Each structure stands twice: as C-alpha cells, then as structure tokens.
Amino acid sequence: MTEEQRESVQEETFSSVSLATRDIHLAFGHNRVLRGVDLDVGKGKTACVIGPSGSGKSTFLRTINRLIEPDKGDILLDGESVLDRDPDRLRQQVGMVFQQFNLFPHMNVLRNLMLPLRRIRKLSADEAEQAARHHLELVGLADKAGSRPGHLSGGQQQRVAIARALAMRPQVMLFDEATSALDPELVKGVLSLMADLSKQGMTMVVVTHEMGFAREASDTVIFLDQGVAVESGPPEKLFDSPDSPRLRQFLSDVL
C-alpha cells in the first residue's frame, strides 16, 4: 500500500471539546521561553502554530498537556481549567503526535496501539485488539499490524502514531512538527490524514513548518516569536496581509 491509498477518515465521530490557553508563561532558568501565550481553538477547529526555530512552539504545545508545567497561566478544556486535574488523566484526553513518532520499537504495531488501551483505558484483550485494528484501518495500515515500527517507512510510522493517539479517544489532538522528520515524498500522506481529522471535527493544535497545510487546513493561525504570540487570526489574514514586520519577515524567509 502506498502513502496515497488510504480511505479518508470517514464516519469517525470525535468527542472533541474546545481548547484555550490563557497567558502561558514559562522560563527555563533565565531563559524566558514563553511570555504570555493565549490561544483559542473552538470545538472541532484546527489551530496552526507557526514561527521560527526556538520561538517556543514545541514548548508551548507541551504545556497544553502539561508534559511541561507552565509557570503561570491557565489551560482550559471545554472552558474548564485543567491545572487542578491529575496530569495523567489530562493526557489521556489530549492526544499528542511527535516529530520522532515515539512508537515503541520493541513491540509490533498492533501491540503499540493495544498497550495503552489495555493499561490505561483498561479494555479487555479482545476489545483492545478490536479498537486497535479499527484505528489502524482508519489510517490505512491494517495490513501492518504485525510489523515492528522499524520496518515501516517514516510516513507509515507517523500514521501508526496518529492511530495510537486516536485510539485513546482524545478530545483534542496536538501535533508537534509531525512531518518534519519525514522524507519529502512521505509528507503528503501524513498531512492529508491530518487534514481529514481536521475536517472530521477533531480539535487540533498543529505546530508546523508546512505553510501550505497551515493555510489550507487551519481555522486559526498563531505566529509565535520569542515566546510571544505576535499575531493570530484566520489563515488568509496572516498569510495575505500580515500586520507585523516580524511575521512579514518570517513569511518571506520560509515561502
């Protein structure tokens, strides 16, 4: 099966919720990585976070599911603060996809999906396998269930990682430069899967260097520079008539 031969993610209903961050601050020592970042993503909407390297994009994403605890600020899921919740619980509701996939190399694809289903969602072996196979089908990789991740292409691995996250039935999905580690010819398959999820009503925050994707698939774009959301709004606005000189400079550098 090639990267393109995949049924789109149809008839999959997500129990998405809205997501917002308020005035997120974070410093590592004297390095002030985030300096008050606000983000609003409506239920079922997609926000893309763009910006130069070192602008704090990936760090910001990690504060949303509290892989990194913000020093100050609030994170709201469906209007409710998540900071007083058990972080492990929170992360079950917020799926995350990484640049390096972070699949478990010592177990096959099916077991990669089944492990969290069994251990965290406490499904029986049968239920977990059924859910796992269903989600592999969703990303077009049902035939790879028995393969080790290392035997798959990067694009396939990333789709497995997306399936693994989706199988946990998240209310929000975070993507951290999901295509940056992929060979150019594999990028498209992953992006189209992400675009499908977006269309199907998954609430998504996508850190990306793919300006085409940001323009086409997102409802909101937020431009982060030196830990500050310099500009945000609908993609047409940011890409076609950016207000700030810094965004203009950035766009002329990357486009």
Next chain:
Amino acid sequence: MDQLTTLWDTFFNWQSMRQALPDMLKTGLPNTLILSIISALIGTLLGMLLAMAGISRHRWLRWPARVYTDIFRGLPAVVTILLIGVGLSQIGMKVWGPNPYPLGILALSLIATAYIGEIFRSGIQSVDPGQLEGSRALGFSYSAAMLLVIIPQGVRRVLPAWVNQLIALIKDSSLVYFLGLAAGQRELFRIGQDAAANTGNESALLLAGIFYLILTVPLTHFVNFVDHRLRQGRRTRTGPPDADEPLIVAGETPLPATSEGTK
C-alpha cells in the same frame, strides 16, 4: 627432558585429577553453582532497584545509590567478602550456625548489585527520552512508563554486559574460600586447592580451572549470541534502504522530558 616431564606432571597428573574429580562433581560444582546462582538472582533484583534509585528524580534516592555503587564497585571483592563474612560472623553464627555461605552470598550479592545496577542504569538511560515523553503523553504514569516501555528496552540493550557480570560472579564465588569452609562447603577452587596441596602438584587446581571454563565459556558464547541477535535485529529493524531511520534523535530542542524533569 627431565624438567619437561616434571612440568607436565605438575599440571597433567591424571592420577591427581582422578582423585579430585568425585569431590569436584559432588561438592565443588554444586556449591559453586549455589553461590553464583543465588547471588546472581539477588544481585539482579537489587541491581534493578539500585538502577531505578540512581535515575530517580529524588535526590535522597539518587545520592545513596551513587554512594553505594562507588563503595561496592571500588572495593576489591576479597575485602568486601572478608569484611562482611568475618565482620558479621558472630551475628551469622547466632542466626544460622557455623555456615559461612549466607554471609558469602550476601557479600557476593552486594558486589554484584553495584555492578549490575550500573549496567541497568546505563541501559535505561540509553533509551531515547522520546520514549518516556511519548508514553507520558499517552497517559502512562512515570512508573508505568518505566515498567512497560523504558526498562524492557533498556535491559535488552545491556543483556550482554549483564551476562558478563554473571561470569565475573562465578569466578568471584571462589573468594568465599577466605571465610573458611568445612569439607562439605568447599566450592570448586577450594577443592582443587586442597587436592593440589595434598598431592604436591597443581593438576587438581587445573581441573578446577577446567570446571570454571565449562561454566563460563558457554556463557561467553551465549553473550556473543545474544549480542549478535540484538545487532541483527537492529540492522533489520532499519528496514529497506528507502525507509527512514526512526530512532535517530534529531537535534530537537533540548526539553525536559516530563514535568518531573524540570523539578
């Protein structure tokens, strides 16, 4: 010519070997195996705990682990065995009578723990931090992520080093000799040594050496086999030449892997 014959007789006196053989098989071999296997089990178990303490986010766990490792890895095995075996012998006498084995096993285990702990720690720390981050992002707790994802990968990588440590343990078990053994408590080395003293040639000691080799050489080859298989696994795991290498940690922004990492 005479000297050559003497030399030959020193090491290959079949008569002496034949005399020592029954004791070696009936007493020496079982005792050596008891010492090594029990110490290996305890050392592996405690070694894993020591490794976990060594990478703990709590300083009061990390520090004692560090100190323990430094001490028991830094002392000559014979010093540790004498200090524990002789130093605690009065307590031992009360608890289990005049048997140096428990204390010998304790000393060997404590030494093995230090080395095996370091082996496991390095293995666990060699696992890509992304694995922990990925596990935590799915909702696994730190301990569940360690147990289900990180440790299985880390330990697999250091299996050869672990087996090497078992080989060292088999050899070091001969050092309980210093604790004074009754006839039935003698292990391979002591039996060879006694027989050598009685016969005036080293043949029985050479026989003991052969017994050690029979135990350790297969293990050495087992290490190589495991190592080879892991290597091959790694090679095939990179897949066809057009598949991109998944396990390289690219120059990602160095971020603490978990919220705990920042504390």
